[in-house]
Amino acid sequence: MTRHGASIRVECDGFAIVGAEVRGVVNRLGGGPRWTVGIPVSDRDRRYANAELRAFFLSWLTALPCPVVNPPTAASLDPVQWTLLAAAAGLPAAPVRLRTGTLMTETSSRFHLLVIGDAVIGASSDAIAQACRRLSRLGATPILGVALGDDGRFSAANPTPDLVEAGPQAIDALADLLTNCVTPR
Incomplete structure (x- = not known):
């Protein structure tokens, strides 16, 4: 937490997104991202993982201090x-x-x-x-x-x-x- 609220840093493949440095976002998440893994998982586990991934992205979009076009609703x-x-x-x-x-x-x-x-x-x-x-x-x-x-x-x-x-x-x-x-x- 910072004095301005939540802070977030997402890293993937050497690329980082730092919430405080983002100047604006166009939300294109409809039903949420779908996560696929290279190993067999049950439908129940896949649905759970997708729900968690969606919750992560929606909370991230909500916590950003910058303008978000089409915020989650x-x-x-x-x-x-x-x-x-x-x-x-x-x-x-x-x-x-x-x-x-x-x-x-x-x-x-x-x-x-x-x-x-x-x-x-x-x-x-x-x-x-x-x-x-x-x-x-x-x-x-x-x-x-x-x-x-x-x-x-x-x-x-x-x-x-x-x-x-x-x-x-x-x-x-x-x-x-x-x-x-x-x-x-």
Whole structure:
């Protein structure tokens, strides 16, 4: 511990990351990292090791003193929560049916939008762009992929969208987001 809170140093293959020296992070952990080992382990042990690894990364991201874009939140992990937030943001949401371990919406994803800070790439109207920005803010997720069905209803959110597919506009928006430190701690 330092007088400013937790400190952390991670070393791997001679490379070190020192928390106090990190100036900003874009969190791309969705369901968490998956750990594989070169020896046979039971599924139970693998799940336990993956849960521990995920806990480590989430606690590290939370402890960093620098801006973290898309910080860990419960909303970034739960599709049902995203649907509720989408409705609260003003996006019409498709009905949701739950089955054991599966979330199904009654619409297929057709239109994919990308929110990066204040930029919304792919929105068909200002109203949709504004609702997507509100969804991003409600979910504390400045980088967010939003899927809408053919009927314009919300069908899914992705806190780790493909940034390359959106091209130079996404790169410019990401640079602006990081430059302006949207999520300072």
